[in-house]
Amino acid sequence: MIRLHHVAKEYPRTGVALSHLTFQIKKGEFVFLTGPSGSGKSTLLKLLLMEEKPTEGEVWVSGVSAKKARRRDISHLRRRLGVIFQDFRLLEDRTAEANVRFSLEVTGAPKSAFAQKVNRALTQVGLASKGTSYPRELSGGEQQRVAIARALVNDPFVILADEPTGNLDERATRGVFQLLKDINASGTAVVMATHDLDLVRNSNYRVIELNHGRVVYDSAETPPPGTGMTPPGGLPGSLLFPASDKPAGTN
Amino acid sequence: MLAFREALIASKRAPLLSALGVLTIAFSLFAFGLFSLVALNIKHSLQQVEERVEIRGFVTDGTPIEPIAAAMKDISAFPEVAKVDFVSQEQALARARKELSEFKDVFEEDVLPGSIEVHLRAGLRNPGTVRDVANRVGRYDFVDDVRYGEEWVDKLYRLRNIATVAGTGLGLAFALVAIIIIGATIRMAVLHRAKEISIMKYVGATDGFIRLPFLIDGLMRGVVGGLLALLLIWFANRTINRYFLQTIFFDRKTIAIGIVSGALIGVIGSMYAVGRHLRRI
Numbered sequence: 001m002i003r004l005h006h007v008a009k010e011y012p013r014t015g016v017a018l019s020h021l022t023f024q025i026k027k028g029e030f031v032f033l034t035g036p037s038g039s040g041k042s043t044l045l046k047l048l049l050m051e052e053k054p055t056e057g058e059v060w061v062s063g064v065s066a067k068k069a070r071r072r073d074i075s076h077l078r079r080r081l082g083v084i085f086q087d088f089r090l091l092e093d094r095t096a097e098a099n100v101r102f103s104l105e106v107t108g109a110p111k112s113a114f115a116q117k118v119n120r121a122l123t124q125v126g127l128a129s130k131g132t133s134y135p136r137e138l139s140g141g142e143q144q145r146v147a148i149a150r151a152l153v154n155d156p157f158v159i160l161a162d163e164p165t166g167n168l169d170e171r172a173t174r175g176v177f178q179l180l181k182d183i184n185a186s187g188t189a190v191v192m193a194t195h196d197l198d199l200v201r202n203s204n205y206r207v208i209e210l211n212h213g214r215v216v217y218d219s220a221e222t223p224p225p226g227t228g229m230t231p232p233g234g235l236p237g238s239l240l241f242p243a244s245d246k247p248a249g250t251n
Numbered sequence: 252m253l254a255f256r257e258a259l260i261a262s263k264r265a266p267l268l269s270a271l272g273v274l275t276i277a278f279s280l281f282a283f284g285l286f287s288l289v290a291l292n293i294k295h296s297l298q299q300v301e302e303r304v305e306i307r308g309f310v311t312d313g314t315p316i317e318p319i320a321a322a323m324k325d326i327s328a329f330p331e332v333a334k335v336d337f338v339s340q341e342q343a344l345a346r347a348r349k350e351l352s353e354f355k356d357v358f359e360e361d362v363l364p365g366s367i368e369v370h371l372r373a374g375l376r377n378p379g380t381v382r383d384v385a386n387r388v389g390r391y392d393f394v395d396d397v398r399y400g401e402e403w404v405d406k407l408y409r410l411r412n413i414a415t416v417a418g419t420g421l422g423l424a425f426a427l428v429a430i431i432i433i434g435a436t437i438r439m440a441v442l443h444r445a446k447e448i449s450i451m452k453y454v455g456a457t458d459g460f461i462r463l464p465f466l467i468d469g470l471m472r473g474v475v476g477g478l479l480a481l482l483l484i485w486f487a488n489r490t491i492n493r494y495f496l497q498t499i500f501f502d503r504k505t506i507a508i509g510i511v512s513g514a515l516i517g518v519i520g521s522m523y524a525v526g527r528h529l530r531r532i
């Protein structure tokens with residue numbers, strides 16, 4: 001579904017953002033992208049959204065090649081992706097319903113189905129009763145739920161989430177994370193960038209950890225340190241499993 | 252239509268910015284339009300003066316009418332010539348008495364000679380042609396003298412050339428400034444909606460879909476700004492007409508061209524501003 005092959009991304013001013021990335025994400029998978037600030041998580045999500053093209057290598061998302069895709073192909077691909085951000089990115093002067101409907105309107109979908117689809121998406125995120133509220137009338141967690149409803153309304157095959165809980169308190173974080181887990185359970189893949197290591201450690205999902213633009217740990221390739229298959233000292237460059245004499249996961 | 256609704260929503264959401272945008276367009280076009288009106292009036296005045304360019308061949312007293320008539324037929328066949336008139340001695344006297352009434356008693360019968368008056372076609376009143384036609388008129392035996400205000404024609408022609416070059420140069424400069432200001436206004440409107448544009452991109456809107464409401468917005472601003480500018484110029488013209496001097500106003504065709512130009516500047520400016528923005532996200 002998502003495939004990266006020897007991907008590198010370099011910016012003229014800031015230099016190398018990603019290098020030597022090769023991995024796949026399967027249909028319906030839940031993947032955490034983690035790593036410190038500046039490790040390349042957001043750049044990687046931008047590549048998956050085809051907002052940026054790789055400097056080297058190739059990215060395929062649902063069969064669309066980043067190198068060959070025309071702008072129109074990218075627009076059509078994005079209609080099948082759901083994207084959510086740390087800062088929600090809702091339109092402040094439109095109600096929750098209108099924000100969700102916006103996503104349908106730009107795709108040119110038949111109008112007759114709008115109301116039902118919007119309602120279903122808002123119900124799915126637990127905000128059926130707040131459709132007429134404006135973003136400023138909602139809590140942070142609720143605003144992020146509206147953003148998730150907007151991402152869901154086009155029935156995406158994957159949700160790309162860039163630090164979706166970064167602006168939320170612990171309770172709201174748990175709620176949003178649970179929602180993403182539920183969405184995943186219904187068959188939609190989720191790629192979630194986060195530096196909330198606790199959230200990552202306490203889940204059994206696949207983890208790809210980046211540092212300085214490289215993959216330092218991918219749980220699909222390497223079992224977690226301390227399981228007997230890897231050196232017990234941890235992984236060099238990893239925050240999740242730092243190379244020290246502490247047992248894994250207890251730093 | 253969704254694009255229309257989006258364009259209206261944008262104006263409603265930032266009424267001050269929209270109003271400022273329209274006013275900027277209106278004042279830029281007003282400055283350009285006012286200049287054009289001045290240029291038009293100068294051109295019109297020069298044209299009126301030019302129409303008075305005439306070649307006068309004075310006829311020897313006592314020349315029979317037949318050779319004069321034959322000469323007039325020849326002259327009117329010249330391609331440069333628009334009209335040939337004969338002014339008899341009596342007519343010349345009457346005209347002189349009328350135009351110079353304070354000296355009407357000074358003029359006596361037969362003091363003024365009869366003349367052939369030649370008017371040239373518009374666009375052919377340059378010094379070269381005037382001189383050439385005057386020479387040809389002077390070749391008739393019964394023509395004593397030919398007058399056409401040589402120096403005056405030269406000066407008028409030079410003045411017209413300077414006015415044309417300066418007018419075109421200044422006009423282009425004014426138009427360029429108007430386009431730059433309007434472009435900046437539209438760019439501000441695009442930046443104001445940058446967040447919305449980025450959300451549209453993320454949810455899969457095509458470039459065309461994003462561009463359309465801006466084009467409609469630009470078109471509306473251009474037309475409204477153009478109409479407002481026209482109104483301002485009309486008021487300015489009326490005031491000048493009433494209190495200072497007689498002027499002419501644009502004809503309908505020019506007004507239509509002005510408004511269509513406003514609309515085009517709005518649309519092209521929007522297309523450019525959104526296109527530039529879209530390429531970067």
